[in-house]
Amino acid sequence: MPKQGLVLFAHGARDPRWAEAFEAVADRIRTLRPDLPVTLAFLDYLTPDLAAALRAQAAQGVDRVRLVPLFFGRGGHLREDFPVILEAARAAVPGVDVDVTEAAGESGAIQAALAQFALRGL
Numbered sequence: 001m002p003k004q005g006l007v008l009f010a011h012g013a014r015d016p017r018w019a020e021a022f023e024a025v026a027d028r029i030r031t032l033r034p035d036l037p038v039t040l041a042f043l044d045y046l047t048p049d050l051a052a053a054l055r056a057q058a059a060q061g062v063d064r065v066r067l068v069p070l071f072f073g074r075g076g077h078l079r080e081d082f083p084v085i086l087e088a089a090r091a092a093v094p095g096v097d098v099d100v101t102e103a104a105g106e107s108g109a110i111q112a113a114l115a116q117f118a119l120r121g122l
Contacts, residue, residue: 002063002064002097003060003061003062003063003064004036004062004064004065004066005036005037005038005039005057005060005062005064005065005066006029006036006037006038006039006065006066006068007038007039007040007041007050007053007054007057007065007066007067007068008022008025008026008029008038008039008040008041008068008070009041009042009043009050009053009067009068009069009070010022010040010041010042010043010070010071011042011043011044011071011077012042012043012044012045012046013044013045013046014045016046018046019040019042019046022040022070023040025070026038026039026040037057037060037062039053039056039057040053041053041054043077043081043082043085049085049089050067050085050086050089051085051088051089051092051093053089054089054090054092054093054096054098055092055093057093057096058093058095058096062096063095063096063097064096064097064099065096065097065098065099066099066101067086067098067099067100067101068101068104069082069100069101069102069103069104070103070104071103071104071105072103072104072105072106073103073105073106074103074106078103086098086100
C-alpha cells in the first residue's frame with residue numbers, strides 16, 4: 001500500500017515571519033493527521049524548495065505526495081514558474097507520484113471560508 005504525504009507549497013518572502021501563517025496551517029494538519037508526513041515548501045526566498053521537500057518526503061518512505069499550492073490563483077508564478085519547478089522536483093524523486101491540486105484560492109471551499117471570515121461580526 002502506498003505511503004501518502006502532503007506538501008504545502010507557498011510563495012515565500014525575504015522576511016521569515018511571513019511564513020508563520022503557513023506553518024500554522026501545516027501544524028493544524030499535523031494535529032489532525034499525526035500519521036501524515038507534512039512538509040511546507042517555498043517558491044522563493046525560504047527553504048526548503050519543492051525538490052528538497054519532496055526528497056524529505058521520500059526519505060520518510062512516502063511514495064505518493066499530494067501537493068497543494070497555497071496561492072490565491074494561477075498568476076504568473078503558477079502558470080509559468082511552477083511547471084518548470086515541478087518538473088525538476090519530480091525528477092529529483094523518480095519513485096514518488098506527485099498529485100497537484102488546484103491553487104487553494106481557486107477552491108470553492110476556501111472562497112466560502114474567506115467570505116464567512118470577511119462577514120464575521122457584520
